Amino acid sequence: xxxxxxxxxxxxxxxxxxxxxxxxxxxxxxxxxxxxxxxxxxxxxxxxxxxxxxxxxxxxxxxxxxxxxxxxxxxxxxxxxxxxxxxxxxxxxxxxxxxxxxxxxxxxxxxxxxxxxxxxxxxxxxxxxxxxxxxxxxxxxxxxxxxxxxxxxxxxxxxxxxxxxxxxxxxxxxxxxxxxxxxxxxxxxxxxxxxxxxxxxxxxxxxxxxxxxxxxxxxx
Amino acid sequence: xxxxxxxxxxxxxxxxxxxxxxxxxxxxxxxxxxxxxxxxxxxxxxxxxxxxxxxxxxxxxxxxxxxxxxxxxxxxxxxxxxxxxxxxxxxxxxxxxxxxxxxxxxxxxxxxxxxxxxxxxxxxxxxxxxxxxxxxxxxxxxxxxxxxxxxxxxxxxxxxxxxxxxxxxxxxxxxxxxxxxxxxxxxxxxxxxxxxxxxxxxxxxxxxxxxxxxxxxxxxxxxxxxxxxxxxxxxxxxxxxxxxxxxxxxxxxxxxxxxxxxxxxxxxxxxxxxxxxxxxxxxxxxxxxxxxxxxxxxxxxxxxxxxxxxxxxxxxxxxxxxxxxxxxxxxxxxxxxxxxxxxxxxxxxxxxxxxxxxxxxxxxxxxxxxxxxxxxxxxxxxxxxxxxxxxxxxxxxxxxxxxxxxxxxxxxxxxxxxxxxx
Numbered sequence: 001x002x003x004x005x006x007x008x009x010x011x012x013x014x015x016x017x018x019x020x021x022x023x024x025x026x027x028x029x030x031x032x033x034x035x036x037x038x039x040x041x042x043x044x045x046x047x048x049x050x051x052x053x054x055x056x057x058x059x060x061x062x063x064x065x066x067x068x069x070x071x072x073x074x075x076x077x078x079x080x081x082x083x084x085x086x087x088x089x090x091x092x093x094x095x096x097x098x099x100x101x102x103x104x105x106x107x108x109x110x111x112x113x114x115x116x117x118x119x120x121x122x123x124x125x126x127x128x129x130x131x132x133x134x135x136x137x138x139x140x141x142x143x144x145x146x147x148x149x150x151x152x153x154x155x156x157x158x159x160x161x162x163x164x165x166x167x168x169x170x171x172x173x174x175x176x177x178x179x180x181x182x183x184x185x186x187x188x189x190x191x192x193x194x195x196x197x198x199x200x201x202x203x204x205x206x207x208x209x210x211x212x213x214x215x216x217x218x219x220x
Numbered sequence: 221x222x223x224x225x226x227x228x229x230x231x232x233x234x235x236x237x238x239x240x241x242x243x244x245x246x247x248x249x250x251x252x253x254x255x256x257x258x259x260x261x262x263x264x265x266x267x268x269x270x271x272x273x274x275x276x277x278x279x280x281x282x283x284x285x286x287x288x289x290x291x292x293x294x295x296x297x298x299x300x301x302x303x304x305x306x307x308x309x310x311x312x313x314x315x316x317x318x319x320x321x322x323x324x325x326x327x328x329x330x331x332x333x334x335x336x337x338x339x340x341x342x343x344x345x346x347x348x349x350x351x352x353x354x355x356x357x358x359x360x361x362x363x364x365x366x367x368x369x370x371x372x373x374x375x376x377x378x379x380x381x382x383x384x385x386x387x388x389x390x391x392x393x394x395x396x397x398x399x400x401x402x403x404x405x406x407x408x409x410x411x412x413x414x415x416x417x418x419x420x421x422x423x424x425x426x427x428x429x430x431x432x433x434x435x436x437x438x439x440x441x442x443x444x445x446x447x448x449x450x451x452x453x454x455x456x457x458x459x460x461x462x463x464x465x466x467x468x469x470x471x472x473x474x475x476x477x478x479x480x481x482x483x484x485x486x487x488x489x490x491x492x493x494x495x496x497x498x499x500x501x502x503x504x505x506x507x508x509x510x511x512x513x514x515x516x517x518x519x520x521x522x523x524x525x526x527x528x529x530x531x532x533x534x535x536x537x538x539x540x541x542x543x544x545x546x547x548x549x550x551x552x553x554x555x556x557x558x559x560x561x562x563x564x565x566x567x568x569x570x571x572x573x574x575x576x577x578x579x580x581x582x583x584x585x586x587x588x589x590x591x592x593x594x595x596x597x598x599x600x601x602x603x604x605x606x607x608x609x610x611x612x613x614x615x616x617x618x619x620x621x622x623x624x625x626x627x628x629x630x631x632x633x634x635x636x637x638x639x640x641x642x
Contacts, residue, residue, distance in 0.1 A: 004407040005246050008502055015239035022238065023231050026572050030565030037560065098564040155539040159546070210543055 034105055037095050041088065041109050048084050048116050055081060055123050059130065071131035078124045078133065082169040085120050086161070088113060089172055107177070114179050121171045136164075136217055139198035140172045141182075141191045149207040153195040160213055168217060223566075226524070229517045230569045236510065237576035243404050244583055251403055251587065254457050255364035263293040263359060264342030264423070268332035272350035273305040275465065280313055282353035283346075287360060293346075295319040298336045301326030306350075329416070330432035330439035337423065337431055345421045352417035352464040353381070361460040362420045372425040372452035373444070375402060375411060376418030376460040383466075386603065387473055390611070391466040393581065393604035399458065400584040406456035410503035413441045414454060418462030425452055436490075438483025445491040448503055458587060473611075474618055481619035488512070515616060522613040577605060 004011075055077050062070045092113055095106050125137060140157055142150040157170050173182050175194060185191075189203045197204045199216055208216075244251075265283045269276055276297070283295050297310045297319055313319040322335055337345055344366065348354055358376060365374045377399040383392040405411050414421070419440070426432075429446045436442040447454055467473040488494070494504035495512075540547060581601060 003250070004243070005250070008408060011239060011243050011246070012506075014242050015235055018242065019231065019235040019238040022572055023234055023569065026569045027565055030563075030568045033560075033563050033568075040560075094562045098562045098567075151535060152538055152542050156542050159543040 037091075038105070038109060041091060041095065041113070044084075044088050044091070045109075045112055045116055048081070048088060048120070051077075051081055051084060052116065052119055052123055055127065059123070059126055062130065071133070074127045074131055075133050075135075078127045078135070078169070079166045081120055081124060082166070085117055085171070089117070110174065111177060111179050114173060114177060115181060117171050117173070118181050118185065121169075124169060135166060136168045136200050138168060138170045139185065139189070140170055141175050141186060141194060141196045141198070142172060143175045143194040145176055147194045150195045153197075153207050156208070156210060156213065159210070160217060164217065222524070226521070226566065227569070229521060230566070230573060232510075232514070232517060234569070234573055234576065236514065237573065237580060240401070240404055241576065241579055241583070243407065244400065244587075247404075247407060252458050254361045254459055255367055257360075257364040258367045260289065260292055261344045261363050261366065262342040263288070263344045263346055263363075263420070264336070264340035265293060265295045265346045265348060266333055266336035266340065267295065267297045267348050267350050268300060268329050268336065269297055269302060269306050269310070269350035270300045270326065270329070270332075271302045271304045271306060273302075273309060275351040276306055276309055278353050279348060279350050280310075280319060282356075283348060284318060285356050286354070286358065287356050293359065294341060296336045296340060297321050297350075298332040299323045300329070300332040328434060330434040330436070333439070334431045334434070337426060340423060343423055345423050345426060347416060347419050347421070348462070349416040349464060352378075352462050354418055355461040355463075358418060358460045358462065359420075361457045365455040365457070366422060368453065370451075370453045371422065371455055372429075372447045372450075373414045373419055373421045374455040374457055374460075375406075375414050376420075376462045377402070377456075377458050378415055378417055378462050378464055380466045381463045383600070385468045387470060388466050388468060389600040390604050390607060391473075393584075393600055394608060395466075396587075397581060397584040397604075400580070400587040402456045403458050403587065405507070406454065408502040408507070409448075409453050410501065410507045411454040411456060412444045412448065412503060412508070413438070414444045414447075416440050417464040418460065425450075436483055436487055437479045438487060441480075441483055441487045442490070445487055445494070448500065449491060449494075474615065477615035478619050478622050481615055482623045485619065485623050518609060519613060519616060522609065574605070581605070 058070065058074060062074065092110055121137060121139065127133060128135065138157065142154065160168055161170055175182060175186060189198045191203065193205055195207055197208055267279055280295060286293065295318065299307050299310060299321060301324060307323060310319065310321045314321045322339060324332065324335055333347060344363065362374045365371050379395050380388065380392045383389045402411060429450055432439040433442040444454055467476050488508060494500045494508055496509055497504040
């Protein structure tokens with residue numbers, strides 16, 4: 001046969017080393033990007049926390065001044081907060097779906113996000129109460145395990161968000177996250193099945209289709 | 221768990237790509253060297269033909285115009301019971317004393333070639349499918365390899381005659397890729413097919429091993445296994461170029477690949493003692509097992525991808541249904557920044573594998589001396605990269621079903637023409 005320059009074993013060993021280095025680099029780059037994603041989400045969480053603190057202080061200032069002049073500003077602020085939490089939630093979702101090797105990597109981030117999200121919900125409920133704002137808040141309880149309708153429910157909620165914009169603020173809470181504060185809310189609202197929705201403080205158990213939500217949210 | 225399996229399979233393909241690229245780069249300067257022949261051999265060209273009235277003239281003419289002393293080669297056409305004008309066309313050449321013609325009852329390509337070999341006067345047998353054309357320097361480039369008495373066969377670089385249809389364009393890149401792979405494989409003496417268009421054999425060895433099998437679907441693969449089994453060598457020449465026709469339509473292509481892949485299943489089953497057998501060299505110890513494993517890996521990855529696509533399609537459909545298909549409200553472009561959050565280890569390894577494929581395709585083009593014309597051929601390369609693995613999966617599934625449920629023991633002709641299977 002035509003003479004090759006090196007032995008077969010040489011090529012096999014070389015291929016093993018080169019492919020191992022490329023493969024390890026691929027995994028390394030993947031992990032590095034995971035870290036970047038984590039850092040980016042952490043930074044966004046910090047921003048959201050700061051915005052929340054601002055809103056809380058502004059609420060206190062409004063209480064202290066006893067006027068409703070700042071309501072327009074606070075309502076605008078609540079819209080921004082809602083947008084921020086929605087965007088961050090989407091990023092976390094994409095991150096969660098893409099992270100199939102080490103699912104534990106994003107869990108602490110999601111727990112942190114959930115805590116900030118609930119704080120956000122409370123603040124927005126307070127703004128709503130103080131300013132008599134006309135937006136609806138929805139707490140959406142879902143579970144990633146054994147909940148075939150949860151994906152569908154999330155999609156229907158996205159649809160209503162697209163339809164109503166600032167008029168509805170959605171807070172998605174993963175019941176399987178092992179977060180004490182989510183359990184507390186579940187206990188408080190008697191959430192026993194998934195998906196479940198708490199719309200403006202009232203519990204709706206099970207999947208809610210577009211017809212039901214249209215009535216509840218008064219969509220014309 | 222599934223993620224780990226997929227990562228392992230991706231690594232396997234990466235390892236194979238690295239192996240071939242390293243071998244190629246290391247031996248770049250010797251790949252084009254054909255040995256100088258120590259003597260001029262008497263060559264018999266055998267053209268087996270079945271209903272080839274459209275192609276046979278070009279095929280005969282290409283052999284008659286070889287840059288080789290005319291007195292040192294003869295052209296034999298074996299007409300395997302054609303019911304078109306093949307016989308009449310060949311007889312016109314016989315009258316001029318240019319070829320010898322043998323007419324026989326239809327019995328399949330292998331039986332036609334065996335008949336030709338029995339009547340051949342040459343020391344070497346050059347087989348040329350009737351739908352193929354040989355470059356005029358084929359003989360000169362091929363015969364030097366027979367200086368080594370262990371060499372039983374030498375294969376040529378096979379490319380396509382025309383690439384009009386989408387499928388032919390994909391096959392064009394596939395054939396170019398095969399040129400590179402065959403040459404590299406020959407460095408390890410692990411060629412396990414000597415294609416019908418343009419392979420040359422040492423007649424004494426072919427007779428010693430019993431000629432072409434008339435039972436198998438792929439006689440060119442069976443004879444290569446047989447040659448390897450007896451400890452002989454199969455070489456390849458990059459400089460010897462043959463052009464062959466490729467199927468234009470998907471139905472013809474499926475039939476052709478059914479014959480090839482079913483033939484591979486049957487021949488590798490007949491020669492199963494090659495597998496993991498160090499005594500059978502690199503072919504037995506590595507190439508055949510990795511080919512079979514790679515095929516199953518490809519099928520697994522393809523089916524898993526189809527499963528995920530189906531699942532997502534069903535989910536999307538359910539979602540659309542739940543909002544009464546009021547899509548205008550929800551359809552929007554995903555934000556570019558979110559793509560960043562979707563990048564993961566799989567996408568990075570897949571990009572690396574794609575890059576390796578591009579490198580191999582690039583070197584295939586260089587090997588085949590085809591001008592790298594991105595402007596005109598860009599979509600051919602892209603189509604190959606995008607659709608080849610899908611087509612491969614389709615062909616393999618079809619062949620496995622065919623083998624399990626429909627296969628009889630008749631051998632046939634190219635594209636598996638029904639008439640010849642009778």
